[in-house]
Each structure stands twice: as structure tokens, then as C-alpha cells.
Amino acid sequence: MKNAFRKTAVPFVLSLALVAGTAVAQSTAPASPSSSSSMSSAGKTHAQRRADRVEEQINDLHEKLQITDAQSKQWNAYADVMRDNARKASDAFRQRAQKMSTMSADEVMKSYAQLAQMHADDMQRLSAAFSDLYSALSPEQRQSADALFQNKAATAHHGAAHKKMTRPASASSAASTPST
Known part of the structure; x- marks a missing residue:
């Protein structure tokens, strides 16, 4: 029973943590290259480092999609929902x-259950903003978005399946302990 709970709950919690991390990072304003490099990684909190990684992902997506000035209203609305979601998730965790x-x-x-809800x-709000x-x-741009999102989904699914198949049983139980 305990092992079944871990197999069910841990992947869910880890996925929430990843989403929360992404959202938290999106909640911060993009740092200028000089300010982010001048502050050492050691001087930052875990949340700040995670936020920096997510902000990098946001900037990367903005660049890869080649968002134009004419699309900035929709992009900013999407980014604002991500930032709000991140703040809420960070606070909840x-x-x-x-x-x-x-x-x-x-x-x-x-x-x-509360975290899942x-x-x-x-995600409903984020999906609407993305639409x-x-x-x-x-x-x-749609072709680029389709390729990016399909590739990320396939990589995430394959990575999770690969970890399940290759992780030794002893590592599996240690890794399944939530660290939230």
C-alpha cells in the first residue's frame, strides 16, 4: 500500500513541483544580463535560482517563437498568467x-488533492491565455510552437518512462520521497 501510494503520489508531486518552478521563475521580471551574472549562484535562494532558470526558458520561448510587437499583448497576458500561477504554486508548496x-x-x-486542484x-487559465x-x-510561428510543445511533451514522457525502467529499486524508493 505504501509503495503504491508512492508510485501514484510522487510523480504527481514532482510534476507539480516542476510546474511550480516554472511558474515561480516566470513571476520575476527578466534580469538584465549584467545583473544576473554579477550575483553569484551561491548567494541566491533555491527559489531564486529556479526562477532564473524558468525566466531563461520564458526568454528562450519568446525568442524561438519570434514574438512580434503586435503579439506582445497576448504574450504578456500569457506570461502574466504563468507568473501568477508560479506565485500561487510557490506559496502553496x-x-x-x-x-x-x-x-x-x-x-x-x-x-x-488541494495542490492537484x-x-x-x-492550467485551465494558462491554456486559455495560450489559446x-x-x-x-x-x-x-504556429508550426514552431507545435514542434516545440510536441518535442517537450515527447521528451518529458520518454524521460519519465526511461527513469522508471532504469532506476534500481533502492534508488526508486529513495527518490520517491517528496522533498516539498
Whole structure:
């Protein structure tokens, strides 16, 4: 039973953590190259480093999609939803982590459900914002977006399946302990 719970809950929590990390990073304004390089990685918190990585991903997506000035309204709306989602997820994970040592098993399960519902609601908002952006893209940009998103989905799916198949049983149980 305990192992079945881990097999179900841990991938879910890890995926939420990745989404939260992406969202948190998107919640910060892009740092100028000089300011980000002048602050050492060691001087930053985990959340700041994660936010920097996500902001890099946002900038990369903006560049790869070649967002134009005419599309900036839809792009900014999409980015704002990502930033808002990130702030909410970051706060929720931080609050959960602070309470974890005093939570009963029932409360832990309810917290998973709350995180899942929050994630689902946030993804609905993000999807709607992306639909607005996607409709403003040129056919060439749409092709780029399609390729980028399909490639990311395939890589994420393949990576998760590969890890399951290659991870030794002892590493599997250690890796399945949530670190939120």
C-alpha cells in the first residue's frame, strides 16, 4: 500500500513541483544580463535560482517563437498568467512544507488533492491565455510552437518512462520521497 501510494503520489508531486518552478521563475521580471551574472549562484535562494532558470526558458520561448510587437499583448497576458500561477504554486508548496511535519496522513492526502486542484485550475487559465496567443501567431510561428510543445511533451514522457525502467529499486524508493 505504501509503495503504491508512492508510485501514484510522487510523480504527481514532482510534476507539480516542476510546474511550480516554472511558474515561480516566470513571476520575476527578466534580469538584465549584467545583473544576473554579477550575483553569484551561491548567494541566491533555491527559489531564486529556479526562477532564473524558468525566466531563461520564458526568454528562450519568446525568442524561438519570434514574438512580434503586435503579439506582445497576448504574450504578456500569457506570461502574466504563468507568473501568477508560479506565485500561487510557490506559496502553496512553501506553506505545505512548513506544515508537513505536523500533518496527519489524512491531511497529507488532502494537501495533495488541494495542490492537484490548484494545478488543474491554473492550467485551465494558462491554456486559455495560450489559446489567445496561439491565435495571434503567424502560420510559421504556429508550426514552431507545435514542434516545440510536441518535442517537450515527447521528451518529458520518454524521460519519465526511461527513469522508471532504469532506476534500481533502492534508488526508486529513495527518490520517491517528496522533498516539498
